[in-house]
Amino acid sequence: MTPTAPILDVRRIYLEPAVEGHARGREILARFPDAERIPVQSHWRIPDLREGDPEEWLPRKREVLVLGVKKGLQMRPNGRSADFIAASSSNGCAMACAYCYVARRKGHANPITVFVNIDEIGASTARHAQGLGPKREPNQVDPRDWVYDLGENGDLSxxxxxxxxxxxxxALFRGLHNAKGSFAxxxxxPGLLDYDPQGRTRVRMSLMPHGMAKLLDVRTSPVSERIAFIGELHRAGYEVHLNFSPVVLHEGWxxxxxxxxxxxxxxxxxxxKRQLASEVIMLTHNAGLHEVNLAWHPKAETVLWRPDIQEEKQSEVGATNLRYRTGWKGRWLARFKALLAERMPYCRVRYAF
Structure with missing residues (x-):
């Protein structure tokens, strides 16, 4: 059997000037002493990452790391998967899911950027939660706690x-008695298992059928391994929910x-099972991502690009996306929820879109 290539093999690090002034920046650099270091003025503006053929994108995800300092520390209201989107500790991802439409301002490879001012990021989140006080009314996010999404633009694992x-x-949320952290x-x-979350961090394990995941979830853990890990996460003290996402409609779904x-x-x-909840997110696609995928993973577009059952719709931020057609989408979502309730009646759907 051929050994599986590591998810990361950092050989090149782009870093902003202030990185080495932070303890976390120095720690990360020490972890990768043999990596080439390339100074940049901004973690967003790295021309090298915008050049090259699509064949280079996956190696860049494995071999390139960007280090920066997070400047905007605002908390954004959400109300879907979380009450708020926290100021992020990173952006970009080592994975290459074919349906991911996260903005790729660094270039389509979009390797991981880690922000080294984690003390400031954590302090801003704590101040925000403390300013809110107790959560007075339960909502679909959580009945008791304010929930902060920590990994909107990447994968914290x-x-x-x-x-x-x-x-x-x-550790921060372990000490906040009115708030939880959350990430999908x-x-x-396995390194997450010794973090001692004490129920104050929610992990949303993302799942889809095995065959579809093999086609679309590029560079991710196999679904069977994710399922086996759920019990371990819960025993380690995490609240564990399921993220059924995206639901891709095709013959036999x-x-x-x-x-x-x-x-x-x-x-x-x-x-x-006693604490289980889930979120269900139907596929959203767009023409730009369709063109990107045709350049490196055209097989994915046989199920993602379905104009016969999709229609254009403006997103909340003004982008034009493709979603399953109004009316039919509601019926298909209702059918999905009925199938889930039939086999897993204890798994409530916390959020569906």
């Missing part, structure tokens, strides 16, 4: 391979999802 930023965030992941990182629900029902320990 992989970020944790680079630095102690994620460990520090888990497609990567199995109902049977595939039913099989996944049956596998989950058989695999999940009883304590996980």
């Amino acid at each position: 992989v970020d944790a391979l680079i630095s102690d930023n994620v460990r520090d965030l888990v 992941t497609k990567w199995v990182n 109902e049977a595939e999802w039913t099989a996944l629900f049956e596998e989950l029902d058989d695999a999940l320990p009883a304590p996980v």
Whole structure:
């Protein structure tokens, strides 16, 4: 059997001038002493990352790391997966999911940028939570706590391979009695198990049927490994929810999802089931990403690009996206929820879109 290539093999680090003035920056550089260091004025403006053929994108995700200082520390209201989107400790991702439409301002490879001023990031989150006081009314996000999404633009399980930023965030929420941290992941990182979250961090394990994940979830942990890891995360003290995302409609989708629900029902320990909730997110696509995928992963577009069942719709930020057609989308979503309720009635749907 050919050994699996590591998710990260950092050989080149782009770093802003202030990085080495932060303890976390010095720690990260010490972890990768043999990596080439290239000074840049801004973690956003790196011309090298915008050049090259699509064949170079995946190696760049594995081999390139960007270090910067986070300047904007605002908390953005959300109300869907979380109450607020926290100031991020990173952006970019080592994975290459074909449906991901996160803005790729660094270039389409979009490797991980880690922000080294984690003390400021954590302090801004703590101040915000403390200023809110107790959560007075339950909502679909959480009945008791304010929930902060910590990984909107990346995957913190992989970020944790680079630095102690994620460990520090888990420790922060351990001490906040009115707030939880939350992040979705497609990567199995056993290192998370010794962070001692004490129920104050929610991990949303992202899942889809095995065959679809093999086609679309490029450079992620296999779905079977993610499922097996759910019980371990819960025993380690995390609240664990499921993120069924994206739901990609194609011929046979109902049977595939039913099989996944049956596998989950058989695999999940009883304590996980008692606290389980989920979010369901139907596929959103766009023409720009379609063109990008045609250049490096055209097979993905056979299921992602379906103009026969999709229509254009303006997003909240003014972008033009493709979503499943109004009316039909509601019916398909209702069918999905019915299949889930039939096999996993204990798994409430916290949020569906």
